[in-house]
Amino acid sequence: MQNATSLDVKYLQKVIGTNARSTGGDGMARDEIVELIEDALETAVSEGLLPPTPAGKIELEHPRRREHGDWSTNLALGVAGRLDRNPREIAEIIAGRVAESPDVISRVEVAGPGFINFHLSPAYIRNVLFEIEEMGDRYGSSDAGGRQRVQVEFVSANPVGPLHVGHGRWAALGDALAGVMSHAGFLVEREFYVNDYGTQLRNFGRSISARYMELLGRGCELPDGGYAGEYIKDIARRIVDECGDEFLDLPEEDRVDVFIEMEYPRMLESIRETLEGMGVVFDVWFRERDLYQRGEVGESLGALERDGKAYREEGALWLRTTEYGDEKDRVLVRSSGEPTYFASDIAYHRDKMERGFDRVIDIWGADHHGYVNRMKAAMEAMGYDREALEVILGQLVKLFRSGKPVVMSKRTGDVVTLDELLGEVGADAARYFFLQRSHDSPLDFDIELAKKESPENPVYYVQYAHARISSILRYAREAAAEAELPDPLPEDLELLEAEAEMDLLRKLGELEEVVEFCAMKRVPHRLTGYAEELAALFHAFYRDCRVVTDDERLMRARVFLVQGVRQALRIVLGLIGVSAPEQM
């Protein structure tokens, strides 16, 4: 069924429009209805029934209630005030002049205070199935993003320890955002910024050194800001096993240097593996060190100073962020001569912009809140549009086990790592849970719930719909006693008329606008809602309609329908990063 060659090409052109590359379905319905309204307005004006008032942007929405049609406009309500006329009367004038186009619209009516409601014709609604077949994995995609180049930078954890559960949330969020934006026509790159320079790395090396000395009987205090986790001891133990006391007599700071260079690449590699384990793969791993080695930090600061955006005071270099709405100026280079994190971040963002991205999206933990304005100010100081940088702040994750909070302490290093979580609940459940809530509210993650194979757990609900369809299709192939089922004829689809079928078709048609919405509003978590709605409608369809029946035409039509549903589920699950199982 993968090829479309047996389809009636003329029919296809008629039903999905002559523009073969049309983004189709719902977006197309919207455009066509807007056009119909514009024409109706023009007619009304030429008949002298309405003054030539600019209508402004015609807004179309999906009414909440089915009986209000598939699309609705409040246009008449909007202009009634300005014209000082009854909105219903205006609505009647416009609605009465909408050209009949039975291929698209079956009914136009005025309702409520003056809404104009449009009901799509069943034939039009069914076309989505041809579109899905034609577009395959690309179904739901559009060019809403206009091929803008976008970089999404996320996780970017310091390579000084294993990822924690919060990182998992950023990973799920960033990856899904990148995916959905890509599907909506943006050119997206996923980037991980490696902080392999500076204080945190130093603390990492010192912590290992302290444990190393401890193991070799030279009791040694964990330094200020050091890492207390067990994993540091494990690293130190491994070094002792492999190299013995080779580093014992080195001066402390030299030993720290050696340990940093030995161990941070390993840690980074294990971070990469963890992320890959949950299906998150980055296009670029960008090293902070490279910024320094290529002199970009110096260049950036030099340019700012030359432009009078930065100045020296009390032995430090300051950026005039107050000129761009910050509360106080910020230090770029400490009086010790050591650059701040802010300095390299400025160079980093300059580098990003120079790489030609139209837009750069950073996903940061909510604890970096106070940093947003500063960074945007820096963007302006460098002469870039502050809006070119978008920061998404992710709230933290609180872990629960059967309703009880899991106690974690950063001080003692007693934390649940992302690896442990993935091992316990699996990547699918983890990614789905991470994406369930808006990024700006804290997430309560219940480990036991995520493991439950029960109705409380929505992951399985969606996956089950996919597995059920796969099972139906296997069964249908047996029943058809052929390797492949025949493609449906266009007229077969007219048999799809039950309410459950039409609801399913309508929902399928919404995917493009859902993808567009999630991409434009940067709300990838809303994909889960669509997935659940589609799955729910499928399960209801399953209750009401048998796919495999003696009626061959009906069976062909319904097979075509559930194949479309399966394709849509695959696409959405793919964007969320959850697998689509053939059976469960």
Added chain:
RNA sequence: GCCCCCGUAGCUCAACUGGAUAGAGCGAUAGACUUCUAAUCUGUAGGUUGCAGGUUCGAGUCCUGCCGGGGGUGCCA
């Protein structure tokens, strides 16, 4: 103190950025497997949208002021 985010059903969230009777899931409760997977479906109960004003044909959504929760406010990262 000042700045940002959030207050919607018992719980977790929607409500397409100002529209029609505020919707889902979970939980509670009553039902449905001789039929393509019951990890499913169907019914019922559950609301003064934190409070008080304001803006207008219309407010959960916008403006002001309170109340409550979270975060930020380093020559830390």
